[in-house]
Amino acid sequence: MSAQLVLRKADFFTGDGQAVAVADRYPQNVFAEHTHEFCELVIVWRGNGLHVLNDRPYRITRGDLFYIRAEDKHSYASVNDLVLQNVIYCPERLKLNVDWAAAIPGFNGAHGAPHWRLGSSGMAQVRPVIAQLEQESQKADPQAFDMAELLFAQLALTLKRYRYAIDNPSASEQEALLDKLITTLAGSLNRSFVLEKFCEQEQCSERALRQQFRTQTGMTVNHYLRQLRICHAQYLLQHTELMVSEVAMHCGFEDSNYFSVVFNREVGMTPVQWRHRSRKAA
Structure with missing residues (x-):
């Protein structure tokens, strides 16, 4: 080593x-x-x-x-x-x-x-x-x-x-729209998020917000949220005894099979393989 x-x-x-x-x-x-x-x-x-x-x-x-x-x-x-x-x-x-x-x-x-x-x-x-x-x-x-x-x-x-705090929307109420969006996404790990509804609530252009988000972060809104959820799933897999289906639910995936497919695509291994490797390394 x-x-x-x-x-x-x-x-x-x-x-x-x-x-x-x-x-x-x-x-x-x-x-x-x-x-x-x-x-x-x-x-x-x-x-x-x-x-x-x-x-x-x-x-x-x-x-x-x-x-x-x-x-x-x-x-x-x-x-x-x-x-x-x-x-x-x-x-x-x-x-x-x-x-x-x-x-x-x-x-x-x-x-x-x-x-x-x-x-x-x-x-x-x-x-x-x-x-x-x-x-x-x-x-x-x-x-x-x-x-x-x-x-x-x-x-x-x-x-x-x-x-x-990263998941405290009330703390960013006086901040710029992009800050409110990023904070809202961080607080949406275990529930659905619809950008259209967010834009309706904030009375802003969805197209303009998508473009601003990508310019500042280099990612689409959906990609960023998916990455947040995968990171949260990695943490839960390593540090809890939750079943893979339960981890999927905690990370906003209603279908555990779809969660496994997305996880494998983003991480390069299945959730079970990740859990085994990360715990062995620890």
């Missing part, structure tokens, strides 16, 4: 005194499973991909936000024009008197929800902060290190203000 890939501090930080840096991924390519000697915040700006975090698959796209601890193992696969930024940091190097644990889920190895979403307004607020943070992190003087940490504190608090 090959050794676990570990990303080292020395390859990403300019010196021992630097606490924060920015690692752009324009685009983010397929990346093997790895851990870090540091922690990171991951913000997805565009495109889509499969993000596997601690053996749990997430279909990610514009607005997804992750808090990654150093010990977490994750990888990227099936990427399509995926654009993201990693804000990396070393908790032990932070000097400001900030309640980091209250702002950053999982800070210093604690358990916390790693996956959140940002709406368009939140993304607009954090973009300039990250841009300024990136400029400071590329400098090597002590003042730049302090400025970067101040900006990181601003970023962490801004993310806390604007983030919301």
